[in-house]
Amino acid sequence: MKRSLDLYIAPIPDAQNFLPVLPKERQAYLDATKNERVKAQRYMAWVALLRGLKHSCGLDAEDAKLSKTENGKWVSKVCGVSISHCGTAVAAAVSRRDVGVDIEPLESARYREALLDRIATEAERKLFPALSTEQRIAVLWTRKEAAFKRGDRNLPTPIEADASAKNIRSIAIRLGNIEYSVSAAGEEGIPLRVFEIDGERITERTDYELLSEPKPYYVYLLRCARDRLYAGVTTDPDRRFSEHGGTARGARFTRAFRPEAIAALWETDSRSQAQKLEARIKKLKRAQKERLIEQNAFDLFDDAADPNAYRRLR
Numbered sequence: 001m002k003r004s005l006d007l008y009i010a011p012i013p014d015a016q017n018f019l020p021v022l023p024k025e026r027q028a029y030l031d032a033t034k035n036e037r038v039k040a041q042r043y044m045a046w047v048a049l050l051r052g053l054k055h056s057c058g059l060d061a062e063d064a065k066l067s068k069t070e071n072g073k074w075v076s077k078v079c080g081v082s083i084s085h086c087g088t089a090v091a092a093a094v095s096r097r098d099v100g101v102d103i104e105p106l107e108s109a110r111y112r113e114a115l116l117d118r119i120a121t122e123a124e125r126k127l128f129p130a131l132s133t134e135q136r137i138a139v140l141w142t143r144k145e146a147a148f149k150r151g152d153r154n155l156p157t158p159i160e161a162d163a164s165a166k167n168i169r170s171i172a173i174r175l176g177n178i179e180y181s182v183s184a185a186g187e188e189g190i191p192l193r194v195f196e197i198d199g200e201r202i203t204e205r206t207d208y209e210l211l212s213e214p215k216p217y218y219v220y221l222l223r224c225a226r227d228r229l230y231a232g233v234t235t236d237p238d239r240r241f242s243e244h245g246g247t248a249r250g251a252r253f254t255r256a257f258r259p260e261a262i263a264a265l266w267e268t269d270s271r272s273q274a275q276k277l278e279a280r281i282k283k284l285k286r287a288q289k290e291r292l293i294e295q296n297a298f299d300l301f302d303d304a305a306d307p308n309a310y311r312r313l314r
Contacts, residue, residue: 003096004095004192005093005186005190006095007101007195008091008092008093008197010090012085016043021047022060023062023066029068045085045090047197052197053079055202057094064079065077066081080095080186082146083101084102086104098150099185100145100185101149102149103182106272107134107135107179112133112137127164130273135172135181138181139211142170143170144159144161147165147185150185166188168184171194171209172208172272174207179272217273218237218274218313219231219232219233221265221281221292222241223263224257224258225258233275241259263293264292288300
């Protein structure tokens, strides 16, 4: 396989058709799972792994020599593998060497400040400052679980794992209506590829946010032909303005009303923050958008958007 860390993610269907899987040890493990909901999670995680092995390495279950270690970890004698599941989605990781993966919803009511204090060191609590407390808990926990799984569970619990390790990649990615944190621990510096499994299709996803390498996101308001206004999100405002100016990568709206200038531009530290502001701007009436442009009037959002999270550039 290519020298890469390949992630495969998939939602768990509401109705699951359990087909036989290999090796026999995994099938026996599934047969022994009495809770149908948990069985669906374990089954779908294994399907994601088998599909990933075939897609990345051209290996089936027999060729990959999959087995379960004494401490409960599934391994391959040919390459690095790992699986994870939560209530609504699964993740599998495939790489040339040892790898660990974990997936959790990016936001959950069970993520509270007290949980952050319990799982994270003082230094770890300072990581990912642009994220909310809920989001930070999800990311830190998946990073610890991924490191724990890759280390063959030599640590007493995942809490002892170092969430700041440079060989861990963390992404935020949406499946349906839910955004997930997915972390994978593997070789440092190798390319990351992300794929979604949807039935028989495997599609590469590039629309994720790489949380382990924060970069600024920009929310822009364009003044377009016939004095129309258009809001969007990008990581490169100048490039996106050029794309809107007449390329196939521009929006349908800007193909009809060509952009003339960037009327307003804000910088923020995460894609989710940028998307929240974009969505709120699009709900404003025309006169309100003009006031936002002229006065940076965040009071229009009724405290739903924190002005401190956005830096006005233009």
